[in-house]
Amino acid sequence: VNFGGIEAGGSKWVCAIGDGPDGVRDSLVFPTSTPEETMGRAVDFLAGGGPVAAVGIGSFGPVDLREGSPAWGRITTTPKPGWANVDVAGRLHEALGVPIGFDTDVNAAALGEHCWGAAQGFDTFAYITVGTGIGGGGMAGGRLLHGLLHPEVGHMRIPHDRERDPFDGACPYHGDCLEGLASGTALHARWGLPATEIESDEAWELEADYLALGLVNLVATLSPQRIIVGGGVPKRDGLLPLIRERVHALTGGYFAAAELDGGLDRYIVPPALEDRSGVLGAIELARRAL
Ligand code: ZN
Secondary structure: OOOOEEEOOOOEEEEEEEEEOOHHHEEEEEEEEHHHHHHHHHHHHHHOOOOOOOOOEEOOOOOOOOOOOOOOOEEOOOOOOOOOOEEEHHHHHHHHOEEEEEHHHHHHHHHHHHHOOOOOOOOOOEEEEEEEOOOEEEOOOOOOOEEEEEOOOOOOOOOOOOOOOOOOEEOOOOEHHHHHHHHHHHHHHHHOHHHHOOOHHHHHHHHHHHHHHHHHHHHOOOOOOEEEEEEEEHHHOOOHHHHHHHHHHHOOOOOOOHOOOOHHHHHHOOOOOHHHHHHHHHHHHHHHHO
């Protein structure tokens, strides 16, 4: 059986047909443009390479995931021009006539890692991505994290020492939330260079401090058995080890778990599926929608 998976990002869409990491039969990546054009390209790809039994979509957000909500499957309040209130799941269902699984892009990536990657064997874990923005998803007790809405890890509030870092923050809603201080967008705005070109130790120490504060808050709330850190920014050489060091210092020996005391290199890890976690997780969302 073939499934369709879509990682519907704010800057690009990744589509695939298959049934898992070793069974991807075809894939296509294209930039996100208008909703009509973008969803049309996904439909053409899935219809042309199919048939697919179901389609899974891991979408940028915020999205409506509430069971029974009339707006289920829609992107809700995004500032991205043209995309607010777009019915992504509805449009794909109408065009392809198959069941649709729908979740956030980060929950889809978390699911991919749970099935085939770094979260295998864990039922409570977090998946964080640090790129243009910061997002987070995961599972608690084997279920993808949903609730009132869905987690918005990037918008958690963290301490901001304005003497050390006078930058006001880049989040249009909150200024200096975690995403406002530590996303790729924030790095670019603060240092005047894209993250890939920033070399100063000061910049990366500050970045590690902010991300570590966010991760320690997750440790204290979700109690994840592992934290997977994906996205473009953490690919920076040496950043993950620096984050682990800061997490160790910030937890202060309080949490009685070996993972947080000497085991951090196995606790805070990159995604095992690298850049394919999202689209593979979307394929699993499709399987679960049948
Ligand atoms: Zn924010």
